[in-house]
Amino acid sequence: MAKAARRKTEQLPEKTTRIQEINRRLILDAALEIFSTYGFRGTTIDQIADKAGMSKPNLLYYFPRKQNIYVTLLEETLAEWLSPLAEIDADGDPIEQLRKYITAKIKMSESHPEASRLFANEVLHGAPAIGEFLTKHLKPLVEEKAAIIRTWVGAGKLAPIDPFHLIFMIWATTQHYADFDVQVRAIMGSQVGRPGFREQTAQAVLTIILNGIRPRS
Amino acid sequence: MAKAARRKTEQLPEKTTRIQEINRRLILDAALEIFSTYGFRGTTIDQIADKAGMSKPNLLYYFPRKQNIYVTLLEETLAEWLSPLAEIDADGDPIEQLRKYITAKIKMSESHPEASRLFANEVLHGAPAIGEFLTKHLKPLVEEKAAIIRTWVGAGKLAPIDPFHLIFMIWATTQHYADFDVQVRAIMGSQVGRPGFREQTAQAVLTIILNGIRPRS
DNA sequence: CAAAAACTTGACTACTTGGTCAAAATGCAG
DNA sequence: CTGCATTTTGACCAAGTAGTCAAGTTTTTG
Numbered sequence: 478m479a480k481a482a483r484r485k486t487e488q489l490p491e492k493t494t495r496i497q498e499i500n501r502r503l504i505l506d507a508a509l510e511i512f513s514t515y516g517f518r519g520t521t522i523d524q525i526a527d528k529a530g531m532s533k534p535n536l537l538y539y540f541p542r543k544q545n546i547y548v549t550l551l552e553e554t555l556a557e558w559l560s561p562l563a564e565i566d567a568d569g570d571p572i573e574q575l576r577k578y579i580t581a582k583i584k585m586s587e588s589h590p591e592a593s594r595l596f597a598n599e600v601l602h603g604a605p606a607i608g609e610f611l612t613k614h615l616k617p618l619v620e621e622k623a624a625i626i627r628t629w630v631g632a633g634k635l636a637p638i639d640p641f642h643l644i645f646m647i648w649a650t651t652q653h654y655a656d657f658d659v660q661v662r663a664i665m666g667s668q669v670g671r672p673g674f675r676e677q678t679a680q681a682v683l684t685i686i687l688n689g690i691r692p693r694s
Numbered sequence: 695m696a697k698a699a700r701r702k703t704e705q706l707p708e709k710t711t712r713i714q715e716i717n718r719r720l721i722l723d724a725a726l727e728i729f730s731t732y733g734f735r736g737t738t739i740d741q742i743a744d745k746a747g748m749s750k751p752n753l754l755y756y757f758p759r760k761q762n763i764y765v766t767l768l769e770e771t772l773a774e775w776l777s778p779l780a781e782i783d784a785d786g787d788p789i790e791q792l793r794k795y796i797t798a799k800i801k802m803s804e805s806h807p808e809a810s811r812l813f814a815n816e817v818l819h820g821a822p823a824i825g826e827f828l829t830k831h832l833k834p835l836v837e838e839k840a841a842i843i844r845t846w847v848g849a850g851k852l853a854p855i856d857p858f859h860l861i862f863m864i865w866a867t868t869q870h871y872a873d874f875d876v877q878v879r880a881i882m883g884s885q886v887g888r889p890g891f892r893e894q895t896a897q898a899v900l901t902i903i904l905n906g907i908r909p910r911s
Numbered sequence: 912c913a914a915a916a917a918c919t920t921g922a923c924t925a926c927t928t929g930g931t932c933a934a935a936a937t938g939c940a941g
Numbered sequence: 942c943t944g945c946a947t948t949t950t951g952a953c954c955a956a957g958t959a960g961t962c963a964a965g966t967t968t969t970t971g
Contacts, residue, residue, distance in 0.1 A: 496938085496948070515819060518736035521928060532950050537930065594818055597873075601811055601818070602733065604876045611880035619881050636905065641882055642898035649870035650863050656814075657866075659821045663828035664836050665858055681859035688853065689906030713918070713968080738958060749920050754960065918967065927958080937948065 501539055503529045505553070508546045513591035516598050517547055517606075544606070551599060551607050554592045558585070559615070562644075565622050571629040572687055575647075579686065582651035583679045593655035619644060636692050643690065650682050718756055720746045722770070725763045730808035733815050734764055765823050768816060771809045772827060775802070779861075782839050788846040789904055792864075796903065799868035800896045810872035836861060853909050860907065867899050 507528035511520045522543055526536040540546045561581035565574050586593055599607055619641070626640035654661060662669050724745035728737045739760055743753040757763045778798035782791050803810055816824055836858070843857035871878060879886050 494938095494947075500948090516733050516735065516815075518733060519819070522930085523928075533929090534931080534951085535949050538948070541930085543929065597818055598733075598815075600874050600877050601815055602731065602736070604880075608876065608880070611877055615877075616881050636901070638901055639894070639898045642895060643902065645870055645874075645878065646867050646899065646902060649866040649874075653862055653866035657817050657862075659825065660817050660828055660832070661862065663821075663825070664833050666833075677856070678859060681856045682863065684853070684855055685860065685863060685906035686902060687906075688908075688910070689902035689904075691905075693905070711917070711969090717918090739960085740958075750959090751921085751961080752919050755918070758960085760959065912971105914970090916967105916969070919965080920962105921964095922962090924961075925959090927956105929954105929956085931954075932952090933950105935948105935950080937946105939944100939946080941943095941945105 497539065500529075500531065500535075503531070504536055504539055504546060505550055509550055509554075509591050509595060512547060512550060513594040513598070516602070517543075548606055550595065554589075554595060555607070555610065555614075558592060558596065559618065561585070562618060562622060565625060567625040567628070571626075571634045572691065575690070576683060576687060579647055579651065579683055580679055582647065583654070583675065583682065586651050586655040587675050590655035590658060593652050597652065597656045633692055635690050638690055643686075646686065650686070654678060714756065717746075717748065717752075720748070721753055721756055721763060722767055726767055726771075726808050726812060729764060729767060730811040730815070733819075734760075761823075767812060768824050769827075771806075771812060772824070772831075775809060775813065776832070776835065778802070779835060779839060782842060784842040784845070788843075788851045789908065792907070793900060793904060796864055796868065796900055797896055799864065800871070800892065800899065803868050803872040804892050807872035807875060810869050814869065814873045850909055852907050855907055860903075863903065867903070871895060 504525065508520075508525045511524050511528060515524075520543075522533055522536060525546065526533045529536060540549070561578055564581075565578055599605075604611060623640035623644065626635065626643060629635045630637055630640070658669075668674060721742065725737075725742045728741050728745060732741075737760075739750055739753060742763065743750045746753060757766070778795055781798075782795055816822075821828055840857035840861065843852065843860060846852045847854055847857070875886075885891060
C-alpha cells in the first residue's frame with residue numbers, strides 16, 4: 478500500500494467514452510460496498526467484478542490496479558464527507574452553526590454508512606493511502622474552523638472548551654452510528670430500523686453536546 | 695470466518711505446561727499488535743510467528759488455526775474492556791459515577807489502543823467472530839446500566855437524555871482517540887505525544903459530556 | 912539417566928488471488 | 942458497410958499464504 482507500482486504501459490483512451498463512464502461507475506459502486514465491508518485486503522477483485530457484473534480482466538481494463546479503485550473511491554468520498562465542516566460560518570450564531578453541522582453529519586452517517594466505514598477502516602489501519610491528504614487538506618481545514626470556535630469561546634458565546642476536542646467529539650459520535658452499526662443494532666435491536674430513529678439519535682446527540690458547550694451564565 | 699472448520703485431530707496436552715504458557719503469551723502479544731494494525735485478513739501467520747520469534751509450524755502447534763488466535767485475543771480483550779462499565783453503581787452519585795467511567799475508558803484508550811483497534815476493526819466488518827457475544831453479553835450489561843441511568847433521569851439527577859445514546863457517546867468519544875489516532879495526530883501534531891495530553895483530553899470530554907447531561911435547574 | 916512426552920522445524924501441498932495476454936467481439940466514424 | 946479503435950474475456954501465471962507432515966530436538970519424569 479505504501480509504494481505505488483506503475484507497471485502497466487497501456488493507457489485507457491484519452492477521451493472518456495460513454496461506456497467508460499457507465500462501467501467506471503458500476504465498478505466504483507460495487508467496490509464501495511465490498512471495500513467498506515471487508516477492508517482493502519479482505520476484498521478480492523473477483524468479488525468486485527462479480528458485483529459489477531463484468532469479468533475480472535474487464536474490470537482491470539478500467540482500473541489496472543486494485544489500489545486504483547480503492548484510492549479513487551476514497552478521493553471521491555472525502556470531498557463530500559468534509560463539505561459540511563467547510564460550511565461552518567464565523568458570522569453565524571455558534572450554537573446554530575454547530576447544530577447544523579452535527580445534523581448534517583448524522584444525516585450523512587445514515588445515508589452513506591459505507592463511505593463512513595471505508596474511511597474509518599482506512600484510518601484505523603494507519604491511513605496508508607490517504608495519510609498525505611490528512612495533513613495537507615484536512616488539517617488546515619480543521620485549524621481554520623478551530624480558530625472560529627476559539628473566537629466564539631473568547632467572546633463568551635460558548636463555554637471554554639478546546640475546539641479540536643469538540644470537533645473530534647462531533648466526528649466520533651456521529652460516525653459511531655455508521656461505523657459501529659452492528660453493535661448499535663445488537664444493543665438497541667429493532668429500534669434502529671424504525672422510522673424516527675435518526676431523529677431520535679440527532680436529538681440525543683444535539684442535546685448533550687449543545688448543552689455541554691453552552692456558556693454557563 | 696463464518697464457518698468454523700475443525701480438521702485437526704491432534705490436541706495439545708491436557709495440562710498446560712510452563713513452556714505453553716510462555717509461548718501462548720508470546721504469540722498473543724505479537725498477534726495483538728499485528729491484527730490491530732492490519733486486520734484479520736491483512737495479517738499473515740508468518741508475520742505473527744516472526745514477531746513472536748518462532749517458526750510458523752511451531753506457532754500452529756499452539757493455535758491450530760489463525761482464527762483461534764484472533765478469537766482468543768478478542769475474548770481476552772473484551773472482558774477487560776467492559777469491566778469499567780460493570781462498575782457503574784446505582785447507589786453512587788450519577789455525575790461522579792459517569793466521570794469515573796469516562797475517565798477509566800480514556801485511560802484504557804491510551805494504554806491499550808491496540809485492543810481498541812482490534813475490537814473496532816471486528817465490529818466495523820460486521821462482527822463476524824463476536825456477533826454472538828454482543829447480543830448475549832454486551833446487550834444485557836448495557837441494558838442493566840441503561841436502567842440505572844434511566845432512574846437517575848427519573849429522579850431529576852440528570853437531564854432527560856436517552857441512556858443508550860449517552861453510553862454510545864461515551865464509547866465513541868473515548869475510543870476515537872485510539873481508533874483514529876492517525877487522524878488525531880495528523881491534525882493536532884506534536885501535541886498528542888506530550889505529557890499532559892491525556893489529561894487535556896479527559897478534561898475536554900468530561901466537561902462537555904457532564905455539562906451536557908447535568909440537569910438544567 | 913533413559914524413556915516418554917512435549918516441543919520445534921524444514922520442506923511441502925493445496926489453494927487463493929492480483930495481474931497478464933492474446934485473441935475475439937463490439938462500437939463507431941467516415 | 943468497412944476498417945480502425947475500443948471493449949471484453951478465457952486461459953494462464955507467479956506470488957503469497959494457511960495449514961500439513963514427518964523427522965528431529967529438548968524437557969520432563971519415574
